[in-house]
Amino acid sequence: MRAASILGGLALAFAVTSAPATADSMIKRPGTERHALVKRAHQLARDEVLSTLPSFVREDLAKRDPNDYEVHYEHLLDRYMSDEAPLNELERRAEKFDAGGPAHDGAATWVNGHGPGIGQCGGKKVAITFDDGPYENHLKLAQKFKDANQFLTFFVNGNNFGCIYDKPYPQQMRKAWDLGVATYGSHTWSHANLTSATSDDQILKQLHLVEEALYRILGVVPRYLRPPYGETNRRILKLMKDNDYKVVQWNTNNGDGDGLPPAESIKIWQSIEKANKVLMLNHETHADTVNKVVPAGLEHLKQAGIQTVPLEKCLKHHPAPYKVTAKRSKRTDEWTCVGKPAPGKFE
Numbered sequence: 481m482r483a484a485s486i487l488g489g490l491a492l493a494f495a496v497t498s499a500p501a502t503a504d505s506m507i508k509r510p511g512t513e514r515h516a517l518v519k520r521a522h523q524l525a526r527d528e529v530l531s532t533l534p535s536f537v538r539e540d541l542a543k544r545d546p547n548d549y550e551v552h553y554e555h556l557l558d559r560y561m562s563d564e565a566p567l568n569e570l571e572r573r574a575e576k577f578d579a580g581g582p583a584h585d586g587a588a589t590w591v592n593g594h595g596p597g598i599g600q601c602g603g604k605k606v607a608i609t610f611d612d613g614p615y616e617n618h619l620k621l622a623q624k625f626k627d628a629n630q631f632l633t634f635f636v637n638g639n640n641f642g643c644i645y646d647k648p649y650p651q652q653m654r655k656a657w658d659l660g661v662a663t664y665g666s667h668t669w670s671h672a673n674l675t676s677a678t679s680d681d682q683i684l685k686q687l688h689l690v691e692e693a694l695y696r697i698l699g700v701v702p703r704y705l706r707p708p709y710g711e712t713n714r715r716i717l718k719l720m721k722d723n724d725y726k727v728v729q730w731n732t733n734n735g736d737g738d739g740l741p742p743a744e745s746i747k748i749w750q751s752i753e754k755a756n757k758v759l760m761l762n763h764e765t766h767a768d769t770v771n772k773v774v775p776a777g778l779e780h781l782k783q784a785g786i787q788t789v790p791l792e793k794c795l796k797h798h799p800a801p802y803k804v805t806a807k808r809s810k811r812t813d814e815w816t817c818v819g820k821p822a823p824g825k826f827e
Contacts, residue, residue: 521560525553529803532724534688537695539802549806552703555799574615599729600757601794606781608788609633609730610764611667611706611737615641617770622656622772625788628778634764634789635667635706635728638690641765643817650697650815654808657698663791663801665704665728666690670821677709680719682826687725689820696815701804704728704791726799728791730761734773737763742772749777754786759794 529551530538541549543566610621613636626633638644643654656662660796668674669689676682691701705715705725712727720727732752733743745768752758762769781788792801821827 482803517561521557522553524560525556526551528556529553529724533701533803536688536692537701540695540809541806544806549699550806551804552802557644559581561764562798566671573754584783587757598726598759598795599704600731600759601789602757602796604755604757605644605794606752606756606758606786606788607631607633607791607794608760608762609635609665609706609791610634610762612637612671613764614644614653615765617767618649618764619652619656621764621770621774622659622662624774624778625661626659628767628782630778630781630788631661631772631790632788633663633665633704635704636690636694637666637667638693639668639817639820640667640671640823644690644693644697645815645817650811653697661790663704664694664700664702665706665791665801666694666702666725667706670709670823670825671708672821672824672826673709673711674707674716675713677826680715683716683719684723686821687723687827695804695806696809700802700807703799703803704801722769724799724803726795728759728795730759732758732760734762734769735759736766736769742768745769745773746776749773750780752781752784752786754784 516759530541532539608630610626610632613634618634622632622634636644636653642649644650653664656732659666667690668686670686672686674683674686677686687705695701703724703726705720706728710729712720717727732748734740734748736742749760752760762773764770780786790801
């Protein structure tokens with residue numbers, strides 16, 4: 481997105497009005513003026529999301545037909561139904577973005593974010609999540625949920641228990657996606673503890689690398705992020721807000737990552753009731769979880785008449801789970817973990 485395109489919309493908007501324009505007041509404005517303000521809000525919200533993407537994704541989108549992808553920015557529109565930001569400040573942001581500043585550049589990403597994240601579903605809903613994949617049972621796990629008419633979310637790494645680009649993971653992920661029951665989020669590239677990072681650049685590299693992989697394999701750039709070990713601090717939360725991520729934790733843990741026997745994990749699943757607000761953590765890397773716990777857990781949900789929901793419904797669709805959705809890419813020599821951080825490492 482060029483600065484000229486941003487400023488063109490701004491100039492039109494500021495030429496017709498200088499009074500704040502909230503969503504409620506929009507309906508009271510003349511048609512031409514209202515159209516200009518709405519157009520301006522959409523342009524700025526879209527550009528804001530684009531500015532947070534990895535440079536690889538931005539460059540690839542610039543080569544694509546606009547009909548081949550969609551930028552999801554609806555959660556930002558209310559912020560821009562206003563003329564409160566001075567024009568010279570908006571110009572500065574546009575110029576910085578046009579100059580190709582990195583997505584973590586404070587001047588290029590003026591996003592204010594959506595809070596520190598969530599630990600439970602809104603309303604009486606149940607969402608089931610799986611960390612640390614993709615792994616050997618990835619497709620099998622998704623198929624179990626499909627067969628049970630239930631939903632799940634994968635928080636995946638790029639290089640943890642295996643390299644996300646290695647066969648058969650891309651094929652399994654695409655087939656799992658096509659089943660229509662899985663949402664994909666980021667669990668960082670190498671599962672390094674983000675609180676140990678020495679710079680914001682290290683943290684954003686962890687996010688951007690796995691985003692590039694998901695963009696290539698599935699055609700999506702995730703907005704939902706689960707930090708490894710659930711570890712965050714004020715600095716990390718601010719960085720996530722500034723880059724349009726939604727941090728998602730959990731309020732129920734099946735215990736597989738702590739070595740809990742399958743029988744005990746099953747009891748945790750069986751404790752789920754209709755009145756619960758459940759956001760459950762599981763790990764797809766544990767064979768017993770996939771082969772023993774999940775089948776028993778899904779049977780309990782069936783008998784109890786409990787319907788799980790996609791994570792985006794758990795969050796009431798605010799914000800959308802992906803920053804961008806696009807057509808998938810063909811495999812190239814760039815689909816590799818060589819030269820990228822090893823498991824648990826930042827460099």
